[in-house]
Amino acid sequence: DQQVKQNSPSLSVQEGRISILNCDYTNSMFDYFLWYKKYPAEGPTFLISISSIKDKNEDGRFTVFLNKSAKHLSLHIVPSQPGDSAVYFCAGGVSYGKLTFGQGTILTVHP
């Protein structure tokens, strides 16, 4: 039972354009969601989070949108930079306990 799904294995974007990464979930108990970025040979790096009581959270170039009725969240990166090329994971959590991760989306930003 995959509670968090990232249906796009990869995404390719031109530098300066918007990157939109999507994530769907089934567990209604999740009360917060996070996005992590992972480079090869490194651990996941925290990017941004959102509480289930909000529908948007912004931090610099990163914005996360949450649509609870659709059980869908997305990460927008504007403008995209080549250094953003990495694997992006979304995760859902309950009361900051265990995190349930999606399979990841490989983002490639071309110069």
Next chain:
Amino acid sequence: ETGVTQSPTHLIKTRGQQVTLRCSSQSGHNTVSWYQQALGQGPQFIFQYYREEENGRGNFPPRFSGLQFPNYSSELNVNALELDDSALYLCASSHQRGSGGAGETQYFGPGTRLLVL
């Protein structure tokens, strides 16, 4: 302030052996969570430790066990290694305000790459 550190970085074992992986949590954090990441997959939750007690466990067999020490560092032990245990093992630390209470974002270490032959 130091981040989460893990040792060793890489490890090769043979089937049936036992392994111990170590994690030092970030300064000010009292909770450690362990995850297993197989190739091409997202991290899977193994268990979490808060104040030296197991505080939640994922769908992993009992041969996966752990410890947390008074300084909040942690160990993951895996007995009777199987080929499918080959993976990246990630440790994450966070701060939890009381048992069952709200905690903060989990921050990950660089991981230990385990290969079982």
